[in-house]
Every structure is written in C-alpha cells, then in structure tokens.
Amino acid sequence: MMIFQTFRHLSDYNFARINKFRTPEPVAISFDLKSDGYIVVEREKRSRFEYWSKKAVQFPIGERWLVISASSVIGGAVFTFTIMPILSLISVALVFRARVRKTLTWPKFRVNKEFIDDQLDSIKNKNSTNRFDWLEPSILRLVEGLIFVELAIISDIDRSQIFLLVFAIIFNHYDNMYRALQGERKPKWIAIAGGFIFGRLLVTLIWVTLGLSITILVYYFSILFFLISSVQWIQSHRVKVA
Structure with missing residues (x-):
C-alpha cells in the first residue's frame, strides 16, 4: 500500500501541475466595457449524493486514509489489505482513464x-x-x-x-x-x-x-x-x- 500511495500521490501532483501549465491564462477584461461577454450557462445540477459518490470513487488521498483507518477498525489488517487494493484499482482505472483522455488533447510537446x-x-x-x-x-x-x-x-x-x-x-x-x-x-x-x-x-x-x-x-x-x-x-x- 505504501508503494501504491507513492505511485498515486506523485501522479496526482504531477498531472495537476502540468495541466495547470497547459491551461491558458484567463484574459483580463476592462471594467470600462459595457459588456464583458459573460453568458449565463446552465450547468447540470448534481445532487450532493452524486457529487460525493464520484469524489469517493476517485479515491483521493484523504479518502484513502479514511478507508485505511475505518477498515482497520472494522475488520483489522486482513480486511484493510483486502479492500484497499480493490478500491485502489477501481479508482486508478477511472481517474487515469480521464487523465489519459485529457492528455491526448494536449499538443505533442512537453x-x-x-x-x-x-x-x-x-x-x-x-x-x-x-x-x-x-x-x-x-x-x-x-x-x-x-x-x-x-x-x-x-x-x-x-x-x-x-x-x-x-x-x-x-x-x-x-x-x-x-x-x-x-x-x-x-x-x-x-x-x-x-x-x-x-x-x-x-x-x-x-x-x-x-x-x-x-x-x-x-x-x-x-x-x-x-x-x-x-x-x-x-x-x-x-x-x-x-
């Protein structure tokens, strides 16, 4: 689990930093303009359950430590080392699927x-x-x-x-x-x-x-x-x- 934590943690930080560098800086708009081009866009409403469900499935570091703590109390070390790899593999599949798709949209240079x-x-x-x-x-x-x-x-x-x-x-x-x-x-x-x-x-x-x-x-x-x-x-x- 220590090796998996390192693999996932480093990839989280590195993807976030590189993605930030590749994201265009927002363009400053003068306050003197009568219209700043803002258009109201209706976003898809998500329930609180849907939001937290997706967040849990992504299994970020806070949730990983929560599962480690809770599972060790519930079923001990055996239960922890059984459920953690399963949840970890599911999260890796989902998170990296999205990151690979995002990376493929980037220009082919570093x-x-x-x-x-x-x-x-x-x-x-x-x-x-x-x-x-x-x-x-x-x-x-x-x-x-x-x-x-x-x-x-x-x-x-x-x-x-x-x-x-x-x-x-x-x-x-x-x-x-x-x-x-x-x-x-x-x-x-x-x-x-x-x-x-x-x-x-x-x-x-x-x-x-x-x-x-x-x-x-x-x-x-x-x-x-x-x-x-x-x-x-x-x-x-x-x-x-x-």
Missing part, C-alpha cells in the same frame, strides 16, 4: 520539463516530446517498488528490513517531488550517493546474491535520505534567508 526531470531519479532524455511525461516518475517508482516486493516474496530476507529500506527510498522520492514543486532539485552529489533508481536496484540485487546483510543498506540509505538530505535542504534555505 512543458515545464525541469519539473518532471528533476524528480525522475533516473536517466533524463532532454529531447523527449512525450506529453505523458507526468506519468514517468510514478511508473519508475512502481517498477522499483514491485521489484522490492518480489524480493520480499522470493527471498528469506527479513521483510521488516525490506520495508525499512523501501520506506527510506520512498522518502527520497517524496523529497525529490517536493523540491521540484518549489522549483528546486536535489544536489548531484546526494543523487549520485543514492545510486539513482536502477543503480540502487543493481546494488541491492548484487548485495543479496552475495549473501550480505541488507541491514547495512538500510542504515546507509536511511542516513543519506532521512538525515543528510534533510539537513542539506534546511541549510540551503538558511543561506537563502540570510
């Missing part, structure tokens, strides 16, 4: 490239014209997360260790996204130390193949992403304020 590229944590293609670029960070995180899930299934490694490792990596992805939202990006030396997505996967697979303790990787990435990266961000903002 906008605000740095916003997406700065959070990829992977190889950047500056010549790309892919208008679906808002989905790339989410797909990369999903692939990375599913590989760790597969590792937890097929190996005898302590799953709590894998969880902590994935948690540290996901923190890094959120760090990248929130920096990008502020028009910033993580310093190259931290990104290189983090190995990027495919570098981390390769190191992890070699580490497991050699039979080494994954605890070392947990400590390394936790210190790097939780501590060093956070301290670097705080220090950089202190310098700007000063």
Whole structure:
C-alpha cells in the first residue's frame, strides 16, 4: 500500500501541475466595457449524493486514509489489505482513464520539463516530446517498488528490513517531488550517493546474491535520505534567508 500511495500521490501532483501549465491564462477584461461577454450557462445540477459518490470513487488521498483507518477498525489488517487494493484499482482505472483522455488533447510537446526531470531519479532524455511525461516518475517508482516486493516474496530476507529500506527510498522520492514543486532539485552529489533508481536496484540485487546483510543498506540509505538530505535542504534555505 505504501508503494501504491507513492505511485498515486506523485501522479496526482504531477498531472495537476502540468495541466495547470497547459491551461491558458484567463484574459483580463476592462471594467470600462459595457459588456464583458459573460453568458449565463446552465450547468447540470448534481445532487450532493452524486457529487460525493464520484469524489469517493476517485479515491483521493484523504479518502484513502479514511478507508485505511475505518477498515482497520472494522475488520483489522486482513480486511484493510483486502479492500484497499480493490478500491485502489477501481479508482486508478477511472481517474487515469480521464487523465489519459485529457492528455491526448494536449499538443505533442512537453512543458515545464525541469519539473518532471528533476524528480525522475533516473536517466533524463532532454529531447523527449512525450506529453505523458507526468506519468514517468510514478511508473519508475512502481517498477522499483514491485521489484522490492518480489524480493520480499522470493527471498528469506527479513521483510521488516525490506520495508525499512523501501520506506527510506520512498522518502527520497517524496523529497525529490517536493523540491521540484518549489522549483528546486536535489544536489548531484546526494543523487549520485543514492545510486539513482536502477543503480540502487543493481546494488541491492548484487548485495543479496552475495549473501550480505541488507541491514547495512538500510542504515546507509536511511542516513543519506532521512538525515543528510534533510539537513542539506534546511541549510540551503538558511543561506537563502540570510
């Protein structure tokens, strides 16, 4: 569920930001005009039940946490981890259907490239014209997360260790996204130390193949992403304020 939350959360933010950039700015109209061209348009009336039903089906982050809390109280962890994937898949199908249809109406070029590229944590293609670029960070995180899930299934490694490792990596992805939202990006030396997505996967697979303790990787990435990266961000903002 943590991996799904990351996949969905990043796609929500990225689509909203790119859609905002592609939406034309409203044209200012002078107050001196006798008519500003406003035409009353009758909108389809929707009942409160219909409104909230559609909102619930879209399953935004607030509703996801509500379902997690309520379902755990009603039926415990088993019920939560049964109903959440079902509702999540339904919401993904409906939401992404609408977003794909919207994206297909956009011109075939990218906008605000740095916003997406700065959070990829992977190889950047500056010549790309892919208008679906808002989905790339989410797909990369999903692939990375599913590989760790597969590792937890097929190996005898302590799953709590894998969880902590994935948690540290996901923190890094959120760090990248929130920096990008502020028009910033993580310093190259931290990104290189983090190995990027495919570098981390390769190191992890070699580490497991050699039979080494994954605890070392947990400590390394936790210190790097939780501590060093956070301290670097705080220090950089202190310098700007000063």
